[in-house]
Amino acid sequence: MEVFTRWQEEGKIRYGGVSNFSVAQMEESLKTFPIVCNQVGYNLFNRQPEEEMFPFCRKHGVGIMAYASLASGLLTGTMTADTKFEEDDWRRNVYKRWNNPLFEGEHFIRNLEIVEKLKEIADSRGKTVA
Incomplete structure (x- = not known):
């Protein structure tokens, strides 16, 4: 996350997102950088993100971008x-x-x-x- 912070300070990026981060990884990352999005696999056969990830992201204002929506x-x-x-x-x-x-x-x-x-x-x- 230090790289994201440096790039943001240098004006190279405005925002940063991650992919397939767990709640624990999100918690750790948010301590040093304001992540705006976590990309996760989500569909009718894989609803696991609903258990912890969606509530965590909602609470912390982090967006979700789903991939594999058609399984x-x-x-x-x-x-x-x-x-x-x-x-x-x-x-x-x-x-x-x-x-x-x-x-x-x-x-x-x-x-x-x-x-x-x-x-x-x-x-x-x-x-x-x-």
């Missing part, structure tokens, strides 16, 4: 049980690394079933799942 394609409604991800496809490997098997095995099948139910609701309203 990296899962919530587009275009995937099927036949969808296969190559070994080097980041959706297969990144989620495995984060201990979130969104696109793997039975988890993937269950998630597709959820998306199918969402499709029914969306169709009845003339909308798409996305």
Whole structure:
């Protein structure tokens, strides 16, 4: 955060934001620099930020910028049980690394079933799942 502070003092930046910071990291960072935004993964399958991050950011006036809002394609409604991800496809490997098997095995099948139910609701309203 010292770099952010120096850059701000030098007029190189007006504001600073972070990505995937935990509440503990945010607390520590806010001691030395006024962070304006934390970018976090957030979607119907990953609502974890609602537990601690959203309340913390609201309390401290820090904005949230969500990424993967369509669950990296899962919530587009275009995937099927036949969808296969190559070994080097980041959706297969990144989620495995984060201990979130969104696109793997039975988890993937269950998630597709959820998306199918969402499709029914969306169709009845003339909308798409996305």
